């Protein structure tokens with residue numbers, strides 16, 4: 001090209017959860033049978049759409065309005081319904097004007113970070129969810145700024161670290177929270193969430209809280225939403241239906257803006273995001289129209305409870321399988337459908353391997369593991385080559401801790417148990433190799 005057309009920060013746009021699939025598909029052609037343990041799509045993992053939800057969506061198809069563009073901010077009746085839900089929490093009070101729809105939270109995240117001033121940084125958790133960390137790093141042109149979630153304290157955020165980093169680095173304009181969290185399945189306690197809001201208020205920062213899993217909190221987690229504890233800080237909660245109905249293919253999510261008018265800079269920033277959205281006209285109409293009908297349906301509370309109970313039971317099943325194994329540490333999740341298994345310090349190294357029967361696949365894995373590669377990523381490649389199971393190393397989530405992320409989405413009980421047991425056995429074989 002006559003000119004360099006690649007922007008600064010382009011290297012930061014990586015999504016290893018999907019990138020490993022490209023490698024796996026190459027190996028599939030060599031005869032490997034794949035098991036996808038890397039994706040957060042309940043439908044792809046066999047969850048059936050509730051028949052009553054399907055029926056409601058079919059009825060909407062008969063309404064011609066469903067086929068039209070909608071308001072740029074989103075369908076008004078839906079925004080009114082969602083605003084009333086927030087207001088019923090008796091915390092921050094909002095109106096339909098404080099809600100903005102996007103084509104999934106992926107779209108919301110891109111716009112939230114993409115329209116932030118380049119020098120304004122957002123500090124987020126490590127382990128990080130790749131969409132956020134990549135978007136923040138790409139917008140700033142620097143490494144993503146992080147605060148630690150503590151594996152020895154149920155992955156709770158280190159609030160003192162947040163305070164100190166934010167206080168002494170004046171480029172930090174915002175704090176990102178993901179609650180419940182991907183990739184750990186952790187939840188943030190009410191006390192810590194409140195403390196983070198107080199920090200934001202004291203230091204004049206805004207909060208972004210990803211609450212896409214907020215209706216998937218287990219009995220051992222504290223169900224608290226940002227709106228309940230935000231106080232006077234400026235904040236954004238992002239929510240969606242991808243994981244909740246679940247309907248990830250709907251590409252439908254929204255942001256709720258709290259205390260927009262408490263700070264003119266914050267109000268202007270939100271207005272910029274809306275202006276960017278106007279260029280695209282609007283977000284998907286059909287899923288938006290379904291929200292008051294589905295979420296307001298008499299079956300919905302029981303539907304949510306059934307799903308929470310299911311994922312909690314599977315987390316307990318994983319704890320039984322991984323729990324008391326030497327060299328690894330299972331951290332009990334409290335929500336969503338993810339969990340982490342960590343390698344204990346000192347058990348990994350550059351010479352660790354797994355037996356791979358097929359010589360061509362073995363050669364390919366050895367080639368992938370040459371050079372500088374994180375120890376847990378090395379395990380993930382060997383696990384793939386030896387078993388066809390695709391997992392994601394924890395170091396791919398902007399973390400220094402070695403481990404893997406598991407999901408509890410597999411609907412086939414026997415298959416899920418078998419996969420968990422095989423992963424555990426391969427972790428032991430790898431450690432002892």
Ligand SMILES: Cc1ncc(COP(=O)(O)O)c(C=O)c1O
Pocket residue numbers: 040103104105106107129131178181182210212240241242248251252253
């Ligand atoms: C924490 C978190 N936020 C956002 C998303 C993306 O959601 P959407 O399907 O609405 O783009 C995901 C998807 O896995 C997620 O885990």
